[in-house]
Amino acid sequence: MGAGPTGVALIQNRGWTVGVLANQNWSYAGDSNRPDVNQTFVQPFVSYATKDAWTFTVDTESTFDWVNHRWSVPINFEIAKLVKFGTQPVQFQAGLRYWADNPDTGAHDLGARFNVIFLFPTGK
16 A cells, blocks of 8 residues: 655646646555555646647656656647537547656557546536
């Protein structure tokens, strides 16, 4: 098992969102045969949303493993479109991922990502 703090900071202005999400995860319990975990996750991001509900994003989902002193650094380029099916908002997202750095046992080169996200807004 692991736990740790998470924080996010961002600013939004005229369709732009710029920010960073970060967390730290330490193992504290569980099977003693499992290796210790001490990882920092950092996700800086820049997005631009158009008035007709397209969003363009560049981010990285970087993780540093403090136990093994290794980085995993994927850089993501994503395009999303928000649509409605009746009253149900749904976001379709597609993107490319390039691995700038990763351990030899991890993913390499290019990858792709496809998401379908159902949104359930509340309030105004």
